[in-house]
Structures are given as C-alpha cells and as structure tokens.
Amino acid sequence: MSWPIADLDAVRRLHVLAGAVPGAAAAESVLPASFDQVWAVAADLEGELPRYLPDVRSLRITRVDGDRLEADARGYAGLRAHFDIVLRPGWCVMRSRFLLGAMAAVADGDHTRFAFLAGAQLPVQRVVGPVLSVVGRWSAPRVVARFGERVALRR
Amino acid sequence: MSDETELTALVRAAQRGDGLAMAGLIDVLTPAIGRWCGPIALQDGPDATQEALIAVFRGLKGLAEPAALFGWARSIAVREAVRVARRTARHRTVELVDLPAPGDPLLAVDIADVLERLTPEHRAVLMLRELDGLDERTIAGLLDVPAGTVKSRLSRARRSFRKEWAR
Numbered sequence: 001m002s003w004p005i006a007d008l009d010a011v012r013r014l015h016v017l018a019g020a021v022p023g024a025a026a027a028e029s030v031l032p033a034s035f036d037q038v039w040a041v042a043a044d045l046e047g048e049l050p051r052y053l054p055d056v057r058s059l060r061i062t063r064v065d066g067d068r069l070e071a072d073a074r075g076y077a078g079l080r081a082h083f084d085i086v087l088r089p090g091w092c093v094m095r096s097r098f099l100l101g102a103m104a105a106v107a108d109g110d111h112t113r114f115a116f117l118a119g120a121q122l123p124v125q126r127v128v129g130p131v132l133s134v135v136g137r138w139s140a141p142r143v144v145a146r147f148g149e150r151v152a153l154r155r
Numbered sequence: 156m157s158d159e160t161e162l163t164a165l166v167r168a169a170q171r172g173d174g175l176a177m178a179g180l181i182d183v184l185t186p187a188i189g190r191w192c193g194p195i196a197l198q199d200g201p202d203a204t205q206e207a208l209i210a211v212f213r214g215l216k217g218l219a220e221p222a223a224l225f226g227w228a229r230s231i232a233v234r235e236a237v238r239v240a241r242r243t244a245r246h247r248t249v250e251l252v253d254l255p256a257p258g259d260p261l262l263a264v265d266i267a268d269v270l271e272r273l274t275p276e277h278r279a280v281l282m283l284r285e286l287d288g289l290d291e292r293t294i295a296g297l298l299d300v301p302a303g304t305v306k307s308r309l310s311r312a313r314r315s316f317r318k319e320w321a322r
Contacts, residue, residue, distance in 0.1 A: 002266065002267070003190070003193065003194050003266055003282070003286055004193035004194050004197060004200060004266075004267055004270065005189050005190050005193040005200075006188075006189040006190075006192045006193040006196065006200025006201050006203060006204045007189055007200075007201060007204075008185050008188075008189060008201055008204045008205060008208070009201075012201060012204075012205050013178075013181050013185065015205065016181055016205055016208045016209055016212070017174065017177055017178055017181060019209040019212065019213075020177050020209070020212035020213075020215075021172070021174050021177065022172075024174075084175055086175065086178060086179075093174065093175055093178040095173070095174050095175040100174035100175075102174075102178070119174060121172065121173070121174060
C-alpha cells in the first residue's frame with residue numbers, strides 16, 4: 001500500500017515559523033547557484049553572517065554538539081547577544097534572548113530557493129513585534145539580496 | 156528524559172513564544188501532518204500541510220494538555236486538508252466511488268488512483284479509517300458529522316468500490 005505523503009520543504013517550514021512568531025518577517029529569492037554553493041555561505045556563520053547582516057560586527061561559535069550550536073554575537077551599536085542555534089543542511093534557526101533569525105534553502109533545478117526570517121523573542125515580542133514587523137518587511141529582502149551577493153562572490 | 160516529557164517541554168516552550176522550540180515543534184509535527192494531509196489534499200498536500208501547521212501554531216496557546224498534541228493536530232490537519240482540497244476543486248465530481256473495508260486486500264495496491272476519484276470528505280474518512288484505524292464514532296466527531304453518516308458512507312462505499320476497481 002502506498003498512501004500519498006505530503007512533504008514540507010525547508011523554505012515552507014520557514015514560512016510556517018514566520019506565521020507562528022508575532023512580528024516576524026520573511027523574504028525569499030531564487031538564487032542562480034547550486035544548493036551546495038548557497039549553503040556553503042549560509043553554514044559559514046562566523047565568516048559570512050557579519051557580511052550580510054548589517055547590524056552584526058562579529059559572531060563566534062562557542063560550542064558545537066551535533067546540529068546544536070552556541071554563539072556570541074557583537075553588533076556595531078554595542079549589542080552583545082548569546083545565540084542558541086540549530087544548523088543542518090538547508091535549515092538554520094538562531095535564537096537569542098530577544099531575537100530570532102532563520103535561514104532555509106531548497107534546490108530548485110540548477111538554482112536554489114533561499115529564505116530568511118527576522119523576528120523577536122518574548123518578552124519583547126508583543127512590545128516590539130509590530131515595529132519589527134515593519135522593519136523586517138523592509139530589511140529582510142535586503143538581507144536576502146546581500147546574501148545573494150555573497151553567494152555570487154564565492155562561486 | 157522520556158519522549159513524553161520532552162514533548163511536553165517543547166510544547167510549553169513554544170507556547171511561551173520560544174522560536175527555537177517552535178522550530179523543533181515543526182520538525183516533530185511535519186511528518187504526521189504530512190501523512191494526514193497527503194491522502195486528502197493529494198497534489199495540494201504541501202499547501203495543506205503548511206496551512207495546517209500555521210493553524211496549529213495559531214491555536215497552540217489554547218492547548219491545555221501537551222500530551223493531547225497529536226490528536227488535536229490531527230483534527231486541524233484533516234479540516235485544513237479538506238478545505239484546501241475543496242478550494243482547488245481538483246477532485247472529480249463524478250458519482251461517489253466507494254471504499255473498501257479495513258484490511259481489504261484491494262487496499263494492498265497503490266491507493267492514489269482510488270483517492271483521485273473520491274471527494275476530499277471521503278478521502279478523509281478512508282484515511283482516518285485505514286491509516287489511523289479510528290472507529291466510526293471517532294471519525295464522526297473529528298469530521299463533525301453524525302456517526303450514522305460515516306457508517307452509511309462507508310457501507311455504501313464498499314459495494315461500489317469493488318465495481319469500480321473491477322472495471
């Protein structure tokens with residue numbers, strides 16, 4: 001017996017997460033690169049993330065346990081944040097006390113669909129969620145564009 | 156820590172708005188919801204699964220007992236799958252093709268061809284009966300129809316399914 005089973009790819013999962021987190025914003029683009037080329041940039045959090053996230057000056061991985069990571073980030077405005085991270089091929093979720101970020105990628109023929117999410121964590125979710133939503137809708141596509149530029153440079 | 160304790164902790168954290176826990180819950184729920192939505196929504200299964208998961212998270216704060224997560228999510232998934240399948244109206248509106256009895260050897264074949272000929276509501280009955288092994292009363296409660304309706308649909312279905320299959 002073969003019952004049809006519906007699958008949900010990583011980009012769709014990211015959109016579910018965007019729908020679940022108040023104020024979260026997501027943007028998506030099809031990049032002219034293979035999945036491996038795209039994910040090589042996404043998975044290089046220390047080297048690449050500060051290059052496409054404008055508020056992050058540096059990020060240092062402090063612990064790795066399978067697909068669970070921890071990292072300390074520093075921002076240009078003096079921000080310091082500790083992140084718990086889940087990282088596996090095609091899927092990355094980062095959570096600090098106040099912030100939530102996610103990336104997802106799925107092969108699409110010779111190209112790759114890439115999506116990025118920015119949101120807030122409770123307790124600030126309800127307070128800054130509406131503001132972040134506006135900011136996120138403006139900034140998320142720009143992050144995706146900068147990410148695409150990084151992929152193009154590394155190809 | 157037991158699986159149940161881990162699941163309870165994950166649900167509670169997601170209810171508090173923890174994005175990492177929400178992502179973990181998506182991992183846990185997606186295979187089950189895809190299994191429920193696939194046979195009902197067919198080609199629209201990914202859309203149905205995505206919308207069912209969004210509906211689950213919208214209602215998650217109201218889930219008092221984390222141990223009831225999968226039963227609760229199943230009712231949402233079936234409802235969303237029927238809604239998505241109806242919306243796209245991909246099912247054939249021909250005369251109802253009836254269903255085999257549980258364990259019927261006729262089901263030991265690729266069932267996709269049969270499902271294509273059913274309405275979304277009948278796919279839901281078939282899936283809940285055959286795949287999840289639910290009784291008629293439980294199916295009726297889940298689909299919000301009288302138990303007699305489920306029973307008569309199944310009974311009538313079994314007869315003409317065989318005719319259709321034998322063509």
